[in-house]
Amino acid sequence: MLNKNILKIRKKLDTLDNHLLNLIKKREYLVKQVLKNKKYKKDIVDKKRIAVIIKNIKKKSISKKIDTKITKTIWISMIKAFIEYEYRNFKKK
Numbered sequence: 001m002l003n004k005n006i007l008k009i010r011k012k013l014d015t016l017d018n019h020l021l022n023l024i025k026k027r028e029y030l031v032k033q034v035l036k037n038k039k040y041k042k043d044i045v046d047k048k049r050i051a052v053i054i055k056n057i058k059k060k061s062i063s064k065k066i067d068t069k070i071t072k073t074i075w076i077s078m079i080k081a082f083i084e085y086e087y088r089n090f091k092k093k
Contacts, residue, residue: 031082044083044090057071
């Protein structure tokens with residue numbers, strides 16, 4: 001039998017997951033807007049921007065006392081997922 005405290009915490013995690021899904025939906029919308037402004041498929045991946053994002057996430061993670069390996073893994077995964085999304089949805093003009 002599961003501990004009642006674990007069940008309460010899991011319920012809070014489920015609520016938090018729903019908030020994350022709403023944020024991901026907003027991020028997808030913004031990525032769509034950026035994609036509409038890209039003329040060429042080669043413009044999808046911007047390695048310099050990705051490096052800056054990862055660097056900034058590391059700094060912010062440190063200041064917020066979050067494990068940097070967790071945030072780096074999450075952001076790299078999210079960036080890859082949205083790059084794949086952009087490739088799937090790129091329309092030649």
